[in-house]
Amino acid sequence: MSTERCIDVAIIGGGCAGITAAFELTRPEHQGRYRVTVYQLGWRLGGKGASGRGPADRIQEHGLHLWMGFYENAFRLIRECYAELKRDPATCRIADWRDAFTPDPFNGIMDWSPRGEWSPWLVRLPPAKGLPGEPGNESPRASIADYLARSLEMVRALVLSAEATVAGREPEVPSAPTGAGNPEALMESMSRLLKYGQFATLAAVVEALGLMEVALGTLRRYPENLLLRFHDAVSTALRDQLARLLGTDDRLRRLWEIIDMILAVVRGGLRFRLLTDPRGFDAIDDYDCREWLRLNGASEGTINGAFVRALYDFTFAYEDGDVRRPRVAAGQGLRAAFRAFYSYRGAFFWKMQSGMGDVVFAPFYEVLKRRGVRFEFFHRLEEVRLVTPERLGPGERPYVETLEFDVQARVAGGGEYQPLVDVRGLPCWPAAPDYQQLEEGERLEREGWAFESHWDRRKAGTRTLRVREDFDLVVLAVGGGAIPYVCKPLVERDERWRAMVEHVKSVPTQACQLWLSASMRELGWQEPPINISGFVEPFDTWADMTHLASEESWPQPPASIAYFCSVLPDVPEAERARPAFPQEQHERVRRNAVRFLQRDISHLWPRAHGEGGGFRWDLLMDANASPEASANMQGEARLSSQYWAANVNPSDRYTLSLPGTLKYRLSPLDNTYDNLTVAGDWTDCGFNQGCVEAAVMSGRLAAHAISGAPRLEEIVGFDHP
Template identity: 80%
Template sequence: MSNERPINVAIIGGGCAGVTAAFELTRPEHQGRYRVTVYQLGWRLGGKGASGRGSADRIQEHGLHLWMGFYENAFRVMRECYAELKRDPATCRIADWRDAFTPDPFNGLADWSPGQVWSSWTARLPPFEGLPGDPGNEVPRWTIAQYMARSLELVRALVMTVQEPASEAASGAQRAPAGVGTPEALLESMSSLLKYGQFATLAVVIEALRLMELALGTLRRYPENLLLRFHDAVATALRERFGKLVETDDRLRRLWEIIDMMLAVIRGGLRFRLMTDPRGFDAIDDYDCREWLRLNGASEGTINGAFVRALYDLTFAYEDGDVRRPRVAAGQGLRGAFRAFFAYRGAFFWKMRSGMGDVVFAPFYEVLKRRGARFEFFHRLENVRLADSSRLAEGERPYVEALEFDVQAEVVGGGEYQPLIDVRGLPCWPAVPDYRQLVEGERLEREGWRFESHWDRRKARSRTLRVGRDFDLAILAVGGGAIPYVCKELLERDARWRTMVQQVKTVPTQALQIWMSASMSELGWNEPPINISGFVEPFDTWADMSHLASEESWPWPPASIAYFCSVLPDVPEEERVRPAFPEEQHERVRRNCVHFLREDIVHLWPQALGASGDFRWDVLLDPHEQPGVDGSGQGEARFASQYWTANVNPTDRYTLTLPGSLKFRISPLDNTYDNLTVAGDWTDCGFNQGCVEAAVMSGRLAAHAISGAPRLEEIVGFDHP
C-alpha cells in the first residue's frame, strides 16, 4: 500500500445496495485504498431485507424474502462473503452458502377458474445446469432473438402435450414439411406452408413452430413480414383448436394461457422489431405489460389469468397500491420474466434457512468488520448539503459539502454498538435494540423510542460530517421513498432529481407470519411445501416456511409456519404526516389479516375453518404460552400473538416500475456531483425492478463509479438487452 491517505467513503444505508458497495470497496485487491463507514438508521442492517429475532427466537421479517435462481450478482457476492468468513461447521450450523440457501423448485399459482372457485396450479420446475453465482464469466448473454426462440420452444413443448386423434396425427405428419438445411430452404418451407394454409392438424402446427424457432435462433437476418404473417397463421390455427376445449378443461385452459401469452410476446417482438432495436426491451417501457400483450393479440382471459396476475403480484405492481390499477413497464416486465424462467440456475427459487438478516446481513457485517469497515448505528440522515454554487470555481462540478444526521442514541463509553446476538451458535440480529449498550437505555426503552420509525424524531444530538474532514466520497444508499426527506437541497436545485422523485413512485406493503400447531396437511394442504402467488388480496402471495421451525427456540416446535405478503393500498400524502399514522396502518393490516384468515385462506387450506365456520384460532401458537396454561386467550384474541407489519416507513416502501418512469431513474454511474453516487433498487442499474438482484447490481455499480471495480462486464445482466 502507498503512503497516500485512504479515501474516506461514507455509505448512508445498510441495505443490500449499501453493504454490497462496502463489500466491493473493501476488497483486499484495493489494498486499503478506501476507508468505509456505513451510517445506519436504528440498530440493524438490512433495509427492506432486515429481520430480527423476537420471543422464542422467532424470525420476524420485513416481508416474504425468496431469492431467484437468476440472481447471479447477489449469489456471487454472497458466496464470496461466506468463503471469506470461513465459519466452522462444527460450531455454526450455517457455515457455508449451501447451508444458508436451499433449492425450492415447487411453485404454484392461485387460479380463479370459470367455475368461480379458487384452485391451485402447481408445478415442480426442473433444475437448470450450474448454480447461481458460479465463478467465472460463463453466464450466457442472451439476445432477444434467443429469448424469442426459447419461447417458441416452450410453446411447441406445451402444444405437444395436447392429445389429438391418431388419424389426424398421422395425416398431419404426412403433410408436415421435411427437415430444413440452408436458410433458403427454411424460408421456402415457411412460405410453402403459408401459401397452402396447411395448418389443419397439431402435427403441422408443431412443425411450423419448429420452423419459426429455427428462423429466430439461427438466421442473422430474416424477412420480418414473412415471420409475422407466419406467426399469425400459426396463432390462428392454435386458437381455433384450443377455443372450445379450454371452456371445460382447466388443464388445457392453463396451458393455453401460457401459450397465448408467449405467442403475443413473440408477435410483439416482431411487430416492434425488438430483435434489431438497439434499445432492446427498453423500447417498449412506455407501455404497461398488459396493455402491450393486448396490443399483440393476447386474449382477455390470458391477460387477467393467474400467470400474468402473479407477475404483477410478485413485484407489487399496482400504482398507489390499488389492485384495480396494475401497471408495470412492458420492457422490464419481459426482461424480468425471461431471466426468471430461462436464465435461472440450480432452482427457480432459493429459500433461506433462517431470517434474511441472519443469512445475508450478519455474514456481511462480520466480513466487513474484519476488513476494517466501521458501522455507525443510530444515525438518521436529515440532509445532504450541497456546496454553495456561488463558491464553485469555473468548471468545478457541484459536490456534497456535508451530511447532516440526527444521532438517535449514544453508546455507553463512546464505543461501537455491538449489534448481533447468539442464537445457538448463529450470529443473528435482534428484533429490538440492546438498550443495555445505550446511554440512558432504560429510559429509552421505557419511553418506547422507535428508532426505525420515520415519525419518531427524538434524538440524542445532531452530527454534521464535513467533506475533507469526515468523508471524501458519499454513496447515498437509502430507500427510494426516503429521497424527498433527506435530499431537499438536491431536489430544490436539480430538476432531474425532482422529476425522478415525481416519476419513480413507491408503494407500502403488508406482511403476515403465523405459527401453528396444526400441520399443513391437517389444514388441508396436501402437496409439498410451496410458494404460491396470484391469490386474492389482502394477501396474494403465500410461502410455506415450516422449515424454519428448527431455527427458532420454541418450548415445542410449530407444526407449520406460513408467510404472506401483498401490496398495501396507499393513502394521500397529507394523511401520512400525522404522528398516529403508523399505528393506524398497523391496526389496518391487523384487520386485513383477520379478515383474510376468516374469509380467504380456506380456498388454499380447506380444513382451516372450524365447525362454526370461523378460522381455527386455537391452532395459533403463542411464544409466551406454556403447555397447559392459557396465554393468548380464546378465539380471535389469539391472533395478537402472531407477527404482522405495515411497511409504511419511507425507507420501507417498495419501488415501482411504472410505464414511462424508467428513463427518469438516476444511474450510480452518473457523475453530475463530484463526490456523490447513489445505490439502490430505485436507481438505473440495468435491471430496474425492486428486488435483491437490482440492489446488489446497483451497489456494484456504485463501487465501480468510485474505484473502477468491478468491471462493468463482471456485473452480470448490466448490459442485458
C-alpha cells in the same frame, strides 16, 4: 501497501445496495485505499431485507424473502462472503452458502376457475444446469431473438402436452426443430407454407412453430414481415386447433393461457421490431405489460388470468397500491420474466434457511468488520447539502459539502455498538436494540423509542459530517422512498432529481407470519411445501416456511409456519404525515389479517375453519404465554401473539416500475456531482425492478463509479453501451 492517502467513503444505508458497495470497495485488491464507514438508522442492517429474532428466537421479517435462481450477482457476492468468513461447520450450523440457501422448485398460482372456485395451479420447475453465482460458468448474454426462440420451444412442448392430456397419454418430448438449413431454404419453406396454408393438423402447427424457432435462433437479418405473417398464420391455426380441445378443463385452459401469452409476446417482439431496435426491451417501457399483450393479440382471458396476475402480485405492481390499477413497464416486465424462467440456475427459487438478516447481513457485517469497515448505528440522515454555486471554482463540478444526521442514541462509554446476538452458535440480529449498551437505555426502552420509525423524531443529539474532514465520497444507498425527505435542497436545485422523485413511485407493503400447532396436511393442504401467488387480497402471496421451526427456540416447536405478503393500498401524502399514521396502518394490517383468516384461508387450508365456520383461532401458538395463559386467550385476540408488519416507512416502501417512468431513474454511474453516487433498486441499474438482484447490481455499479471495479462486463445482466 499503497502510499496514497486513504479515501474516506461514507455509505448511507445498510441495505443490499449499501453493503454491496462496501464489500466491493474493501476488496483486498484495493489495498486499503478506501476507508469505508456505513451510517445506519437504528440498530440493524438489511433495509427492506432486515429481519430480527423475537420471542422464542422466532424469525420476524419485513416480508416474504426468496432469492431467485437468476440472481447471479447476489449469489456471487454471498458465496464470496461465506468463503471469506470461513465459519467452522462443527460450531456453526450455517457455515457455507449451501447451508444458507436450498433449492426450492415447487411453486404455484391460485387460479379462479370458471366453475366459480379457487384451485391451485401447481408446478415443479426442473433443476437447471449449474448453480447461481458459480464462477467461470457464465452463460453468453441472451438476445431478444434467443428468448423468443426459447419461448417458441416452450409453446411446442405445451401444445404436445395439451394434445396428450386430451388423448389420455404421456406428453411427448418435442424433437429438435427441422429446417435448420441455409437461410434461403428456411425462408422458402415458410413462404411455401404460407402460400398453401398447410396447417390443418396440430402436428403441422408444431412443425411450423419449429421453423420459426429455427429462424429466430439462426438468422442474422430478420425478414420481419415474413416472420410476422407466418407467426399470425400459425397462431390462428393453433387457436382453431386447440379451441375444440379446451372445453371446461382447467388444466387445458391454463396451458392455453400460457401459449396465448407467449404467442402475443413473440408477435409483439416482431411488430415492435425489438430484435433489431438498439434499445431492446426498453423500447416498450412506455406501455403497461397487460396493455402491450392486448395490443399484440392476447385474449382477455389470458390478460386477466392467474399467470399474468401472479406476475403483478409477485412484484407488488399496483399503482398507489390499488389492485384495480395493475401497472408495470412492458419492457422490464418481459426482461424479468425471460431472465427468471430462462436464466435460472439450480432451482427457480432458493429458500433461506434462517432469517435474511441471519444468513445474508450478519455474514456481510462480520466480513466487513474484519476488513476494517466502521458501522455507525443509530444515525438518521436528515439532509444531504451541496456546496453553494457561488463557491464553486471555474470548471468545478458541484459536490456534497455536508451530511447532517440526527444521532438517535449514544453507546454507553463511547464505544462501538455490538449489534448481533448468538442463537445456538449462529450470529443473528435481534428484533429490538440492546438497550443495555445505550446511554439511558432503560429510559429509552421504557419510553418506547422507535428507532426505525420515520415518525419518531426523538434524538440524543446531532452530527454534521464535512467533506475532506469526515468524508471524501458519498454513496447514498437509502431506500428510494426516503429521497424526498433527506435530499430536499438537492431535489429543489436539480431538475433531474425532481423528475425522479415525481415519476419513480413506491408503494407500502404488508406482511403477516403465523406459527401454528397443526401441520399443513392437518389443515388440509395435501401438497408439499410451496410458494404460491395470485391469490385473493389482502394477502395474495403465501409461502410455507415450516422448515424454519428448527431455527427457532420454542419449548414445543410449531407444526407449521406460514408467511403472507401483499401490496398495501396507499393513502394521500398529507395523511401519511400524521404522527398516528404508523400505528393506524399497523392496526389496518391486523384487521386485514383477521378478515383474511376468517373469509379466505379456507381456500388454501380447508380444515383451518371450524365446524361452525370461521377460523380456528386456537391454532395460533403464543411464544410468550404459558399454556394456561394461552388457553385463556380466545378468538381473534390470539392473533396478537403472531407477527405482522405495515411497511410504511419511506425507506421500506417498494419501488415500482411504472410505464413511462424508468427513463427518470438516476444511474449510479452519473457523475453530475463530483463526490456523490447513488445505489439502490430504485436506480437505473440495468434491471430496474425492486429486488435483491437489482440492489446488488446497483451497489456494484456505485463501487465501479468510485474505483473502476468491478468492471462493467463483470456485472452480470448489466447491458451497458
